[in-house]
Amino acid sequence: MATGGQGRVGDGDPRVHVETVEEWADWLAAHHADATGAWLVTWRTPTGRPAPTYDEAVTEALRFGWVDSVARRLDDERSMLRFSPRKRGSGWSRPNKVRIARLEADGRMAPAGAAVLAAAQADGSWTLLDAVEDLEVPDDLAAAFDAHPGSRERWEAFPRSAKRAILEWIVQAKRAETRARRVAETAEKAAPGERANQWTPKA
Known part of the structure; x- marks a missing residue:
């Protein structure tokens, strides 16, 4: 209950x-x-x-x-x-977008949910993760890979879940300088085969 x-x-x-x-x-x-x-x-x-x-x-x-x-x-x-x-x-994940489509088809969206959906479609957050879901490497990250030999090859060897998480971390940056730092960290760490944005326990 x-x-x-x-x-x-x-x-x-x-x-x-x-x-x-x-x-x-x-x-x-x-x-x-x-x-x-x-x-x-x-x-x-x-x-x-x-x-x-x-x-x-x-x-x-x-x-x-x-x-x-x-x-x-x-x-x-x-x-x-x-x-x-x-x-x-x-951003909206693809599984949640599929769920929304099912809810709309069944006429089950509550007014509050419909309002959140409308706002997302208006401000662009509805499509923010589309490229992430397809694991598309954005131009700035591609350039960073080019500047760090071996980074692209090791990036491609990462599991899909790891690549998706890092790409989402990059696109969710609110400021240009924050995004630039995340892009640089991703390429720099990928070169030796390490993943960016990984939590590490304090010593």
Whole structure:
């Protein structure tokens, strides 16, 4: 059952434990306009207890203009996934665009979700990640690869997921100088076979 407002994790977002996608949809309908985020708590598959699928949970969130982010294991029986209102200007992944198309075809978009979609289509963020999804190397990164021998070959050897993550990191830069730094780091690190934008623990 939904338990919005009970239990806090880190930043104070409520935990919402549901067993059906309908319960999750009901919580979103009631709280999407006033909540700043929530942890969707569900039973883990080995428990055999009912829970909405990832696709169902994300699809319902998109209806109301929300999006998923961080996933965590809560305990041996439960996991949780953070959802929050989509930030204006953030890029849309291809899987989420497919979900939106399905929602529109079924006439299931809520007004809040439709408003977020319209804003994204107006400001260009709707198509921001299209080239990223196709793993297209932008011109500035291609030039940086040319300036660092071996970087392009090693870049091509990276897994698709790694290349996609780095390309998204580059295109999401808000300022030209930030993008330039990210492009340079990507090429410089690719030359010896290293990946840019990798978290490293402090010594």
